[in-house]
Amino acid sequence: MNLNPHISVDCVIFGFSEGTLKVLLIEREKEKGLQVGGHKLKLPGSLISEQEDLDTSAIRTLTELTGLKNIFLKQYSVFGDPGRLKPMEDLEWLCRTSGMKVDRVVTVAYYSLIKISDSVITDKTIWHPVDKLPELIFDHNHIVMEALLNLRNEFHTKPLCFELLPKKFTLRQLQDIFESILNIKLDSRNFRKKIRKLDYLTELPEKEKNVNHKPAKLYKFDRRRYEKKETPLI
Amino acid sequence: MNLNPHISVDCVIFGFSEGTLKVLLIEREKEKGLQVGGHKLKLPGSLISEQEDLDTSAIRTLTELTGLKNIFLKQYSVFGDPGRLKPMEDLEWLCRTSGMKVDRVVTVAYYSLIKISDSVITDKTIWHPVDKLPELIFDHNHIVMEALLNLRNEFHTKPLCFELLPKKFTLRQLQDIFESILNIKLDSRNFRKKIRKLDYLTELPEKEKNVNHKPAKLYKFDRRRYEKKETPLI
């Protein structure tokens, strides 16, 4: 496969567990003989290949590096500052691993939001809380922060929350997700009132089990019905 | 100036006159000896130069090709389909004019919205109504349509409308702009009620002149006050 050493793709994969939003990072291989930057983390991404569309490159790269499949990636920005491939040791690492003389790279950035529990990922990957990221290589911290802004915007209008829930879920779980991703508090009476009006959320004839409090009803998201109207959720 | 033959920028400049939304296009030079595609139109754009940031490249390119200065350009998407440089005669034209062996180009797209009357533009440029564009080179028709979607979205939340109005304007002018860009009808009583609540729109002690009907009051947009709150306009 022919790489194009001028353009890359990077994927910011958000996930949700234990009430916090996380990003999927990759441990850059520790290299002997090079002290600096040995253990840095990076986003899954790579140079694109010559005959591939950008979106396809992003999807393939993500699968190769993390094991994730069938993920919808949204392109949200491009980063092309001629000085973005700093510090020097990061650039050297890139030249070594790609086997190409790399100079300036414009990167096309994608993001997605997935359920951590479902995802089968390789052992080089790490889910790291977004709110206290270490220093990543190149401008990847910046790329993550921009993705987060985009995610929050989309969250209001698209049914992203259901990506994070099991098929059957309680309204409390749904509310928790809104609260922590958007970093707000919601009144549960008002929240439920609003939810009840959405005809694409259907109540199941089942309840939670084995909880030591009143068991909650289970609901599911009916994507068919949702597609018909494009109404903001919250 | 060193060109990078792998990455380009393209600018979709929208303008408004005679009640319709227009795009700024450039006549590709008619070339003798080449029948095909002689008179095609294109967006202002070009390959980026090696040491320049993407945004800077876009601004510079726009000025060079159209004469427009001090325009805020918003990056909204990237187009990188390996087959986008079709048809063949368009690609040949690009190689000839850039003097480079060009193969695949990923283009970063920007858009903006300006007042046509103000703009000093060179004589190779043409303002063309968006709703009946001819066939442009490469995938530029597609790039324009994507820009239009983004423009309409932004129009609700950002004070873009004032870019299209003179410093002093009437509420009718403002309403006309909303109606035609968003392609909707507004009730003028309700529209004015809403506008009156915005404290960053200030009434001037002046009126329209030389109209053969009741002259309208003039208003101005107070950007200072607007910056303090980021409220959607409509």
Added chain:
DNA sequence: TCAAAAGTGTTCTGCGTACACCCATGG
């Protein structure tokens, strides 16, 4: 019987919407 979370209804306020008439000017 206790702890813990589920579940429910009312009131108030502000916003969007529908709708019809008089006013000031130039010709």
Added chain:
DNA sequence: CCATGGGTGTACGCAGAACACTTTTGA
């Protein structure tokens, strides 16, 4: 005095926000 567009107010319905108590379960 007429044509033209400027300018205004009211009433209704819906949605968001504030707010407290009862219910069901497992331990």
